[in-house]
Amino acid sequence: MEFKNDSLVSHWGIRAALVVVLWHASAGLFSSPASLRLNSSIVLGQEPVFTGHSDTIKSGLDQSITSARGSLRADQLPDPVITKLELQASLSRLHGFLSSANDNRSEGWLNFLRWEELQQELSKEAPQPEVLVQIERNMRQNYRGLEMRIFSEVRLRLREYIHAVRFGMQPNETLQSLEKRFDKLAVAVGSDATGSDLERQREIGFVLSLLDQTGQSKDLVQAVRSTFSRPNVRVLVSEEFIHRQFSRPVSQVNPVNENILGTQICGTGYLSGTVTPCLIQNSHQAALSLLLSASFSSRNVGTNRGVRLQTRGNANIDAAESLSLTDNGLVTNNDTTVNASLSSDIMSIEHRSRIVRKIASRKADDQKPLAESIGRAKLAKKVQVQFHEQLMEQVSEANSRILTPERPIFGRLGLEKPQRTSWSTNDFLSILWRQQGPAQLAAPSSCPLVVPTQGLAIQVHQSSIINLLDPIISGRILQSADLDDLASQFGMEPSQALREEAGGEPWAITMAGFHPVEVEFDNQLVVFRIRTTKLDRGDAGLDQSASVEASYKPVVENGTIQMLRVGDVKIEFVGKAQSGLRAVTLRSFLKKKFDSVFKEVLFDKPLRPTDRLPPNLLMQLVDVQVDDGWLQASLK
Numbered sequence: 001m002e003f004k005n006d007s008l009v010s011h012w013g014i015r016a017a018l019v020v021v022l023w024h025a026s027a028g029l030f031s032s033p034a035s036l037r038l039n040s041s042i043v044l045g046q047e048p049v050f051t052g053h054s055d056t057i058k059s060g061l062d063q064s065i066t067s068a069r070g071s072l073r074a075d076q077l078p079d080p081v082i083t084k085l086e087l088q089a090s091l092s093r094l095h096g097f098l099s100s101a102n103d104n105r106s107e108g109w110l111n112f113l114r115w116e117e118l119q120q121e122l123s124k125e126a127p128q129p130e131v132l133v134q135i136e137r138n139m140r141q142n143y144r145g146l147e148m149r150i151f152s153e154v155r156l157r158l159r160e161y162i163h164a165v166r167f168g169m170q171p172n173e174t175l176q177s178l179e180k181r182f183d184k185l186a187v188a189v190g191s192d193a194t195g196s197d198l199e200r201q202r203e204i205g206f207v208l209s210l211l212d213q214t215g216q217s218k219d220l221v222q223a224v225r226s227t228f229s230r231p232n233v234r235v236l237v238s239e240e241f242i243h244r245q246f247s248r249p250v251s252q253v254n255p256v257n258e259n260i261l262g263t264q265i266c267g268t269g270y271l272s273g274t275v276t277p278c279l280i281q282n283s284h285q286a287a288l289s290l291l292l293s294a295s296f297s298s299r300n301v302g303t304n305r306g307v308r309l310q311t312r313g314n315a316n317i318d319a320a321e322s323l324s325l326t327d328n329g330l331v332t333n334n335d336t337t338v339n340a341s342l343s344s345d346i347m348s349i350e351h352r353s354r355i356v357r358k359i360a361s362r363k364a365d366d367q368k369p370l371a372e373s374i375g376r377a378k379l380a381k382k383v384q385v386q387f388h389e390q391l392m393e394q395v396s397e398a399n400s401r402i403l404t405p406e407r408p409i410f411g412r413l414g415l416e417k418p419q420r421t422s423w424s425t426n427d428f429l430s431i432l433w434r435q436q437g438p439a440q441l442a443a444p445s446s447c448p449l450v451v452p453t454q455g456l457a458i459q460v461h462q463s464s465i466i467n468l469l470d471p472i473i474s475g476r477i478l479q480s481a482d483l484d485d486l487a488s489q490f491g492m493e494p495s496q497a498l499r500e501e502a503g504g505e506p507w508a509i510t511m512a513g514f515h516p517v518e519v520e521f522d523n524q525l526v527v528f529r530i531r532t533t534k535l536d537r538g539d540a541g542l543d544q545s546a547s548v549e550a551s552y553k554p555v556v557e558n559g560t561i562q563m564l565r566v567g568d569v570k571i572e573f574v575g576k577a578q579s580g581l582r583a584v585t586l587r588s589f590l591k592k593k594f595d596s597v598f599k600e601v602l603f604d605k606p607l608r609p610t611d612r613l614p615p616n617l618l619m620q621l622v623d624v625q626v627d628d629g630w631l632q633a634s635l636k
Contacts, residue, residue: 083157261367296315416436443463478511508535522627529548546574561607
């Protein structure tokens with residue numbers, strides 16, 4: 001019995017399966033804090049949880065802070081001489097690489113990299129870190145080629161040299177400043193988290209960033225970081241959703257051609273049933289099983305030495321094979337199982353001799369149990385082979401999409417690739433990502449929002465957005481003339497308003513060196529906050545920190561989402577510059593600019609998130625919840 005053409009498993013549509021849409025091809029797995037014990041139990045909508053009392057964790061961190069206070073060492077600070085030599089060596093390799101092109105592109109690249117300006121700074125006895133930062137940030141753009149190792153190496157060495165210039169040239173002042181920061185760190189670590197907890201985490205993250213850049217207290221950095229190392233992007237898919245979206249009917253007509261006990265049987269087989277994906281509990285990686293439940297019937301003619309037998313057969317078939325999500329994509333576990341119960345009936349025996357017909361009938365009755373046993377085994381083997389082969393084909397096709405080379409934007413922008421993991425229970429499949437640099441904080445815990453028992457939930461922690469933007473924007477000078485180019489880099493067509501802004505009165509904003517852009521999720525509001533340290537507008541300027549803030553309420557209607565601003569755009573200057581004519585003038589200027597960015601209605605038209613999904617995934621956005629640092633979008 002051959003099952004050809006129509007696939008047993010393709011009806012499930014694995015090529016459009018949710019894992020193909022959601023599984024990210026980034027490298028690495030989520031690693032849990034080593035100091036905490038993994039609890040193998042899994043609760044509804046939660047990844048494996050880590051046991052450990054918060055007071056115990058705080059006590060351990062307090063001890064680490066106390067120990068770190070006495071371990072600050074000047075000889076661990078980045079050395080300006082060594083880091084400069086390493087930078088110059090990497091620059092020499094890059095220059096040789098560019099010069100080998102033997103075309104005009106070499107000069108273009110050197111101009112883009114601000115080569116002469118960099119060389120001038122390196123020739124100074126006391127280079128300006130602010131200038132070096134702008135040169136390094138300039139290398140973080142979405143241009144082809146910047147993802148190459150020879151560019152990323154220069155960017156890394158330049159960043160290390162910047163840290164050495166800032167902290168290594170005045171070691172005593174650096175260590176004294178760090179000593180004072182330990183007090184603030186101890187207070188922040190000892191405080192209880194409330195709401196989005198953004199301010200506390202900002203303080204903790206800032207101190208960790210300083211310790212990392214100065215090469216100090218690596219154990220403390222790791223200990224604090226590990227308490228904020230939960231995945232900050234989570235997708236949870238209910239089994240109900242998987243059943244509804246991906247269960248498929250099977251209906252096939254196939255030829256039958258077998259030889260059983262010397263009788264050649266030819267005919268037609270009819271298979272009908274369903275293929276259903278079911279989740280398997282696995283706390284280490286998501287797993288599911290494809291289940292085929294079908295009935296088989298056949299109409300056949302058997303021939304044996306001139307005797308013709310008109311037969312019919314019926315069978316119930318159950319087949320299954322499991323799949324797992326790994327770093328290599330979807331993997332079949334090669335554990336196909338098949339159960340088949342076959343019964344057959346001889347409708348007639350044809351031969352010109354009556355005696356032969358009687359003998360054939362008696363022999364057929366005698367051999368029927370054995371023949372059915374052989375037929376059942378052959379049927380099960382055919383189904384097993386075909387089911388596995390077809391599943392392998394579908395998995396290969398799925399993986400060709402899952403494992404296509406990543407878009408190089410992470411390398412071009414110098415970002416950490418998100419780490420990933422997955423798990424599954426009998427009720428949910430979850431895929432998780434953790435966007436976190438060496439000294440950054442991710443989520444402190446799992447999302448506390450209630451996960452719907454049906455459909456799909458996408459959970460995003462505010463840290464994932466902050467961690468993506470911080471390495472690109474912190475300390476960068478954003479100039480009005482560059483706005484249209486920045487938009488074009490990321491595939492956006494610059495609007496007429498943006499072009500007019502780029503060609504109008506020049507202005508420049510220096511972004512804060514830490515958390516320049518924050519997104520806060522709390523109390524059903526999404527708060528966008530831009531933090532700056534300097535504003536230049538023509539001949540006027542304000543060398544003072546400022547904060548621009550706008551709050552939005554998500555509104556879901558008919559599967560779309562719109563963001564409605566709550567209150568006015570808030571602009572605050574920090575320190576003495578809060579009043580005075582210059583502050584009033586620049587506040588008015590900033591308000592005018594940011595009112596056009598943070599509009600009362602944020603999107604020109606409501607967004608329909610499902611427009612980007614494959615058309616056969618029939619779902620729509622039904623709800624958005626925002627609280628305690630998390631945003632959860634529910635789709636059904």
